[in-house]
Amino acid sequence: MILLVIDTQKLIMTNNLYNFDSLVPNIEQLIATARKNKIEIVYIRHDDGPNTELTEGKEGFDIYEKFQPTKDERIFDKTVNSAFKGTGLLEYLKEKGTKKIVVAGLQTDFCIDATVKCGFEHDFHMIVPAHANSTEDNHFMSGENSYKYYNEWMWPGRYATCISMEETIKEMEYN
Template sequence: MGLDALIVIDMQEALVGRRPCGADETVDAIARLVGACRESGVPVLHVRHDGGPGDEFEAGTDGWRICAPLAPQEGEPVFDKHFNSAFRRTGLQAHLERRGLRRLLMCGMQTEFCFDASVKVGFELGFDVTVPRGAVTTFDSAFAPGGELTAYYEDCIWDGRYARVVPLEEALGAIGRGA
């Protein structure tokens, strides 16, 4: 299971600052993935939600910024989105296709909203999607705690259908490895 690129979705101050389930552990896991990719030369791409004027994700505001431990380095592309999907009208698909990046490692937030939409759209567009456990999170809801929601999506929605869900250490081991 080689990987061509890491896509980090919506790890923005407005969301991380509200302390989703396992926030510190999730940021740490994603930071490990980002670091391993940078070290191995695997492209790191960031997706950031722009909610428009007056929104907590308004472009240029503190809430819109990607959280400091995961901040993009010079040369790492950032794709701003206005919809749940990381692919809709962002240029992400064209960027990946131009570079022949088909095997995607995806991580970030929010499990049942933007992250889920992005995994499914990525699958529909023909990308090979891998999701590492511990690198996706969401908030508690009226239906279930955030950790249970994420586990449900990993095990019952994504794995074997739209993506391959693997332990974090397996994803880290695959970074930089060829086919």
């Protein structure tokens, strides 16, 4: 099992996210539980490329201060929605024999969705804890509706096991 923390970067970790006040402590709890139980944490950062605010060298590219990785935790950078495409993550996890991935981070309707579905297609058991991913309002849906659409309808029973934080913590403690 690993904990995959996706795109929790300073530029996009804002109060505009749905349920921000629950999201932050939930991800903090997942990180603390993983470290306590010696579960590897892998961070993913999104890079929009040169001349953007979400690129290496810009402050917004850095991981949110409350989720800082330790020097031993791996970081993979990506340029598309899926954490698996062209990052080396897939090969790394296959080499380690990883079977289960707990997914947390941003954004529900972009990179979390793509990563959950791609992870499923690569035969990983994807676990999505409740209120440990989020997104902003868009032209079609509120952040809340996007969150509910994926976490309560799209992923469960298809691409991922979507469970409460409490169930996820128990799963991590008995890994």
